[in-house]
Amino acid sequence: MIYFDNAATSYPKPECVYKEVDRCMREYGANPGRSGHRLSMHAGRIVLEARELLAELINTKKSDNIVFGLNVTDALNTVIKGLLNEGDHVITTSMEHNSVLRPLKQMENRGVETTIVQCDSKGELELSNVAKSIKPNTKAIICTHASNVTGTFMPIEDLGRLSRENGLVFVVDSAQTAGVYDIDVNAMNIDILTFTGHKSLLGPQGVGGFYIRDGIDLRQMREGGTGSMSESLVHPEILPDKYESGTPNTPGIAGLAAGLQFIKEVGIQNIRKHEETITKYFLEKISDIEGIKIYGTSLSKNRAPVVSINIEGKTSADISFILDGEYDIATRPGLHCAPLAHKTIGTFDRGTVRFSFGYFNTKDEVDKAVEALNSITKEVY
Amino acid sequence: MIYFDNAATSYPKPECVYKEVDRCMREYGANPGRSGHRLSMHAGRIVLEARELLAELINTKKSDNIVFGLNVTDALNTVIKGLLNEGDHVITTSMEHNSVLRPLKQMENRGVETTIVQCDSKGELELSNVAKSIKPNTKAIICTHASNVTGTFMPIEDLGRLSRENGLVFVVDSAQTAGVYDIDVNAMNIDILTFTGHKSLLGPQGVGGFYIRDGIDLRQMREGGTGSMSESLVHPEILPDKYESGTPNTPGIAGLAAGLQFIKEVGIQNIRKHEETITKYFLEKISDIEGIKIYGTSLSKNRAPVVSINIEGKTSADISFILDGEYDIATRPGLHCAPLAHKTIGTFDRGTVRFSFGYFNTKDEVDKAVEALNSITKEVY
Numbered sequence: 228m229i230y231f232d233n234a235a236t237s238y239p240k241p242e243c244v245y246k247e248v249d250r251c252m253r254e255y256g257a258n259p260g261r262s263g264h265r266l267s268m269h270a271g272r273i274v275l276e277a278r279e280l281l282a283e284l285i286n287t288k289k290s291d292n293i294v295f296g297l298n299v300t301d302a303l304n305t306v307i308k309g310l311l312n313e314g315d316h317v318i319t320t321s322m323e324h325n326s327v328l329r330p331l332k333q334m335e336n337r338g339v340e341t342t343i344v345q346c347d348s349k350g351e352l353e354l355s356n357v358a359k360s361i362k363p364n365t366k367a368i369i370c371t372h373a374s375n376v377t378g379t380f381m382p383i384e385d386l387g388r389l390s391r392e393n394g395l396v397f398v399v400d401s402a403q404t405a406g407v408y409d410i411d412v413n414a415m416n417i418d419i420l421t422f423t424g425h426k427s428l429l430g431p432q433g434v435g436g437f438y439i440r441d442g443i444d445l446r447q448m449r450e451g452g453t454g455s456m457s458e459s460l461v462h463p464e465i466l467p468d469k470y471e472s473g474t475p476n477t478p479g480i481a482g483l484a485a486g487l488q489f490i491k492e493v494g495i496q497n498i499r500k501h502e503e504t505i506t507k508y509f510l511e512k513i514s515d516i517e518g519i520k521i522y523g524t525s526l527s528k529n530r531a532p533v534v535s536i537n538i539e540g541k542t543s544a545d546i547s548f549i550l551d552g553e554y555d556i557a558t559r560p561g562l563h564c565a566p567l568a569h570k571t572i573g574t575f576d577r578g579t580v581r582f583s584f585g586y587f588n589t590k591d592e593v594d595k596a597v598e599a600l601n602s603i604t605k606e607v608y
Numbered sequence: 609m610i611y612f613d614n615a616a617t618s619y620p621k622p623e624c625v626y627k628e629v630d631r632c633m634r635e636y637g638a639n640p641g642r643s644g645h646r647l648s649m650h651a652g653r654i655v656l657e658a659r660e661l662l663a664e665l666i667n668t669k670k671s672d673n674i675v676f677g678l679n680v681t682d683a684l685n686t687v688i689k690g691l692l693n694e695g696d697h698v699i700t701t702s703m704e705h706n707s708v709l710r711p712l713k714q715m716e717n718r719g720v721e722t723t724i725v726q727c728d729s730k731g732e733l734e735l736s737n738v739a740k741s742i743k744p745n746t747k748a749i750i751c752t753h754a755s756n757v758t759g760t761f762m763p764i765e766d767l768g769r770l771s772r773e774n775g776l777v778f779v780v781d782s783a784q785t786a787g788v789y790d791i792d793v794n795a796m797n798i799d800i801l802t803f804t805g806h807k808s809l810l811g812p813q814g815v816g817g818f819y820i821r822d823g824i825d826l827r828q829m830r831e832g833g834t835g836s837m838s839e840s841l842v843h844p845e846i847l848p849d850k851y852e853s854g855t856p857n858t859p860g861i862a863g864l865a866a867g868l869q870f871i872k873e874v875g876i877q878n879i880r881k882h883e884e885t886i887t888k889y890f891l892e893k894i895s896d897i898e899g900i901k902i903y904g905t906s907l908s909k910n911r912a913p914v915v916s917i918n919i920e921g922k923t924s925a926d927i928s929f930i931l932d933g934e935y936d937i938a939t940r941p942g943l944h945c946a947p948l949a950h951k952t953i954g955t956f957d958r959g960t961v962r963f964s965f966g967y968f969n970t971k972d973e974v975d976k977a978v979e980a981l982n983s984i985t986k987e988v989y
Contacts, residue, residue, distance in 0.1 A: 228647065235639035236855060238647070248859070249630055252812055257938065258616035261945075263928055264938035266609065266619070297678035300832030300854025325838065326854060329831035332841045425855060431633055433814045433857025448829060450710035451681030452945030457706065458956070460713045460947060473681025473707060474617060474806060476814025476857060478629070547644055557638065557645035564642075564833030566841060575839070 229556045229592045234375050234403060234533050234563075234583030236425045236432060241489040244482045248431055251481035259477055260454040273481045278467070280487035281428075284495075285420060285438060286411040294470040295480055298435035299402045299423035300326040301448075305470060306398055306419050306437060307331060307369070309445030313338035315366040318357055320381065321346045321567040322374040327400060328567065331369075340364070346571050350379035350523050358389055367396040372404040376568040376579065377523025378506075378530035387416030396443060402426060403531050406490050407499050418443055427498075427585070429490065430483030433476045445470070498586050502532040505584045505593060509534060512597040518604040522572045522579060535563075535572070535579035538604050543578040546603060550580075554599040558582050610937045610973045615756050615784060615914050615944075615964030617806045617813060621867065628866035629812055632859045640858055641835040654862045659848070661868035662809075665876075666801060666819060667792040675851040676861055679816035680783045680804035681707040682829075686851060687779055687800050687818060688712060688750070690826025694719035696747040699738055701762065702727045702948040703755040708781060709948060712750075721745070727952050731760035731904050739770055748777040753785040757949040757960065758904025759887070759911035768797030777824060783807060784912050787871050788880050799824055808879075808966070810871065811864030814857045826851070879967050883913040886965045886974060890915060893978040899985040903953045903960060916944075916953070916960035919985050924959040927984060931961075935980040939963050 230238050251273065259270035278290040296302055307330040311317055317334075319327055321343050331341050342360045346352045357368065368390050373380050383399060390397035398419040401410055405420075406427035412420055417438075424434035439445070450462035451472035463469060490498060510526050513519050513536065522535040538546055547560035561578040562569050569575040582596065611619050632654065640651035659671040677683055688711040692698055698715075700708055702724050712722045723741045727733045738749065749771050754761050764780060771778035779800040782791055786801075787808035793801055798819075805815035820826070831843035832853035844850060871879060891907050894900050894917065903916040919927055928941035942959040943950055950956040963977065 230638075230647070232638060232643050232645065232648070235642045235648070236637065238637040240633060240637065245630060245633055248633065249626060252621060252626055252629065252863075256617065256619045256621065256813075257611075257613060258813070261616045262613050262938065262940035263925065264613065264932040264940075266611070266938055267613070267616070297682065297857065298854035300830055301678065304830040304832065304853070324833060325841070326832035328841050329843050329853075333831050333843070423855070431857075431859050432637075432639070432855050433860050435854070449681060449685040450714050451685065451707035452705060454945070457943035457945045458947045460706070460709050462710050462714070472685070472710075473679035473816070474804070474813050476678065476812075476860060478812050479814050479857060479860065482633075544644065551645040557643065557647055559643035559645075562838035564835070564838045566839050 229595060231582045231584060231588065231596065232557045232559050233585035234426065234581065235559055237427060237429055237585045239587055240429055240431065241486065243485040243489055244429060244431065247485035248478045248482040251478045258474055270477050273484055274475060274477065277480045277484035277487065280484055280491065284405070284487060284490070286413055287438065289441065291466045292439050292441065293436065294439065294467045295434055295436040295475055297433065299400065299421050300435070302421040302435050302437040303327055303400060304330050305448045306421060306445060307334060308448060310396060311339045311366060314364060316340040316342065316362050316364045317367050317369060318342045318344060318360050318365060319369045320344050320352050321571045322350050322379065322381070323371055323565065323567065324375055324402070325564040325566070327369055327371070343567065348572055349525065350374050350377040350568065350572055352381050354382055354385045354389065357386065361393050365393070365395055367398055369398040371400045371402070372408070373531035374523070374568055375403050375533060376563050376565050376581065377535050377572060378533035379524045380529065380531065383415055391416045403533065407495065407502055408531070409495065412438055412440070424479065424483040428483060429486030431479045433479040434483050501586055502584055503529065505588050505590065506530065506532040506534065508590055509582065509593045509596070512593065513600055516601055516604055519600060522574065532584040534582045536582070537574065537577065537579055543580045546580045549603055550599055554595065556596055556599060610976060612963045612965060612969065612977065613938045613940050614966035615807065615962060616940055618808060618810055618966045620968055621810055621812065622870040624866045624870055625810060625812065625863045629859045629863040632862035639855055651858050654865055655856060655858065658861045658865035658868065661865055661872065665786070665868060665871070667794055668819065670822065672847045673820050673822065674817065675820065675848045676815055676817040676856055678814065680781065680802050681816070683802040683816050683818040684708055684781065685711050686829040687802060687826060688715060689829060691777060692720045692747060695745060697721040697723065697743050697745045698748045698750060699723045699725060699741050699746060700750045701725050701733050702952045703731050703757070703760065703762070704752055704946065704948065705756055705783070706945040706947070708750055724948065729953055730906065731755050731758040731949065731953055733762050735763055735766045735770065738767065742774050746774070746776055748779055750779040752781045752783070753789065754912035755904070755949055756784050756914060757944050757946050757962065758916050758953060759914035760905045761910065761912065764796055772797045784914065788876065788883055789912070790876065793819060805860065805864040809864060810867030812860045814860040815864050882967055883965055884910065886969050886971065887911065887913040887915065889971055890963065890974045890977070893974065894981055897982055897985055900981060903955065913965040915963045917963070918955065918958065918960055922984070924961045927961045930984055931980055935976065937977055937980060
């Protein structure tokens with residue numbers, strides 16, 4: 228099986244991830260931070276280790292400011308609903324995922340005003356369009372680092388500078404980039420960085436979260452047991468407890484720590500180089516095939532390892548179905564939970580077939596996909 | 609190591625749980641319900657299987673009404689914040705966990721009125737005290753099935769009847785009972801049942817959720833990608849998607865399915881019988897030791913497999929520390945995230961040492977704990 232659906236979840240994971248999840252459950256499967264016995268302390272240590280590895284990856288020393296939750300959607304809901312108040316204005320882009328757009332839509336019912344800055348047909352954002360959307364009541368800019376539909380990068384550094392100059396909170400969703408592309412929350416002026424553990428951070432599903440800069444305060448989405456200040460009916464304010472209630476996904480976090488360790492050992496620049504090579508190779512090969520339409524950033528520019536295509540005369544569902552059934556190649560068809568991104572690139576009616584690459588993909592696998600696409604287009608033409 | 613901290617998280621898990629989590633990650637580690645390829649479909653099937661097994665356990669055919677999230681705290685927050693509105697009154701008990709009390713405290717700031725019915729010093733609830741708390745604006749009764757501090761059962765059947773007669777929504781937290789004690793959401797008139805996967809349901813940490821009866825509607829706590837209705841910026845209303853956004857913890861849910869299958873194969877009545885036998889044996893043995901104070905329900909009555917004690921002259925932290933360090937026995941000291949329960953039983957100042965038993969504990973282990981407690985009390989007396 229050739230797996231090109233890494234933007235949905237990376238697969239396979241490094242062997243060390245499987246092993247650490249299993250070891251966590253078998254050897255130190257207790258509740259971290261709740262009891263005082265050694266098993267519980269061991270579980271607590273691995274959670275701390277994951278926080279520290281993640282803090283290091285995004286260049287902060289503040290590992291307590293790394294918060295773990297269910298997934299990046301959970302994190303984005305906590306951030307959007309905890310940060311914005313009635314009368315606030317927020318700026319986002321037309322390339323966002325529904326994990327940003329749907330909570331913002333919900334917040335409109337609570338009196339939050341949203342400007343969705345339209346990107347061009349390649350999914351690219353013009354900074355001046357963001358700048359001119361800033362109003363006296365603008366509170367935040369919320370933006371993906373790279374589109375999950377086209378891989379198009381957003382101008383994070385520029386947006387960070389613009390946010391800082393205007394006293395805005397800058398929220399970046401790194402779901403498609405963390406673990407492959409350099410993220411420096413300080414140099415990039417990122418105030419809140421949301422992440423998912425199960426994509427390019429190479430951990431298991433069931434862990435997402437966010438980094439939050441000191442001095443920014445959110446209403447927590449959940450209250451409950453934290454293992455701290457158990458005597459109080461009022462939820463504690465200390466980090467990370469404020470945003471983490473109930474038993475965490477310890478095996479998932481242990482697996483994420485192993486994934487982060489793997490990234491550190493291989494080197495993020497080597498991972499990036501490999502994924503960029505694979506992506507460029509695929510783009511080069513398919514750009515020669517008649518009948519294939521490639522979406523997003525022009526081929527000469529870098530994109531995150533996500534490529535959306537269509538073949539004239541076939542639906543995206545049909546193409547993915549044929550790739551899966553006849554060629555054993557896993558891709559994702561349809562709208563990819565980002566309706567406005569599809570409107571932006573002109574594929575709202577039909578979606579796209581998305582190929583998304585990971586560290587374990589090879590040129591040989593790409594060759595097989597190219598061959599398959601060649602055959603499928605010939606069926607049509 | 610002797611593990612008596614099963615009320616925090618059950619450990620070890622059945623071998624099939626470890627194996628299924630590993631198999632999920634290695635063999636079908638894709639994103640369920642997102643893409644159409646076979647790996648993704650396989651992942652989707654295991655999530656459905658977990659829903660169906662859980663539905664069967666609580667005697668409902670409505671597996672779509674089983675919702676998965678991060679943990680039971682996440683579920684209780686969704687329920688409490690999604691159900692209650694300004695001006696509503698809600699009744700709960702003094703034996704609740706902070707996962708109920710802290711969200712309710714938060715809701716008081718939004719104009720929700722709470723009555724916390726005081727239980728007696730054994731942690732027992734008098735039904736008439738609940739009945740007389742019902743007011744015209746009472747919306748719901750929220751109650752644990754059994755206390756996590758003393759194992760004391762709440763009169764669920766009676767409360768269900770009372771709720772039904774008064775048109776209230778009856779919410780039961782099964783964190784300490786599901787998988788050991790029979791729960792029938794229909795016969796018991798339970799409208800919403802919250803559960804945790806990692807305690808007596810024998811799954812891994814990182815999965816909790818709730819069952820919700822048809823006809824009860826909550827505001828969802830999160831919006832985002834659901835893999836359904838991707839074209840819409842408005843979150844879908846269908847179950848379970850309405851309450852499930854973003855990528856689920858598929859390996860955790862797969863492990864939970866294996867835990868549920870294990871319970872089904874062993875038989876819940878056999879699990880219960882074993883845990884009750886162990887608990888009674890422990891209670892009998894320690895009730896003879898001078899200097900040990902046992903809290904909760906009288907010894908002749910059934911309790912969930914949770915026993916809280918203290919030894920005169922030592923703090924609960926000291927006792928747990930000695931049990932861990934000198935005898936390799938894991939227990940939990942302190943307040944157990946349920947401050948009012950400790951006020952109720954008179955241990956708010958010092959907490960308790962909690963012994964909580966699971967299916968894999970043996971009489972031999974209990975003997976060792978009894979021996980240890982004998983020695984520790986002798987040090988004092």
